[in-house]
Amino acid sequence: MAPATTLTPQELAIMKVVWRLGTATVREVHDVLRRERRDDLAYTTVLTMMRILEQKGMLGKDADADSRAHRYRPLRTQRQMMRVLVREFVDRVFDGAADSLVAHLVADRKLSASDRAEIRKLLDKED
Known part of the structure; x- marks a missing residue:
């Protein structure tokens, strides 16, 4: 069975x-998320989610030589x-038609001049 590629928002x-840190322990990720999102995200929730990401084939884990913690790496x-997430989105929402996505963004005035x-x-x- 191929690993799942769809990711939840969390x-x-x-x-x-x-990705930003390169490698991280659960504690490091938890600290960053609590600081950036300012919510009461539980450490155990982050631990569970990182284990799920490992099962999905998104994260690998190594023992940290300096502590008992594991270091996760993408x-x-x-x-x-x-690339995968955008392709899945275009396939699911626009039946694979990327031009429909761009037309939607243009019609909704979501594209700035830049x-x-x-x-x-x-x-x-590309030409």
């Missing part, structure tokens, strides 16, 4: 912290994961 928040880069200029540059690069 799992994605944890992955963003681990098994996929942020760029790889974002966003449109950046997209034009990216499209010109």
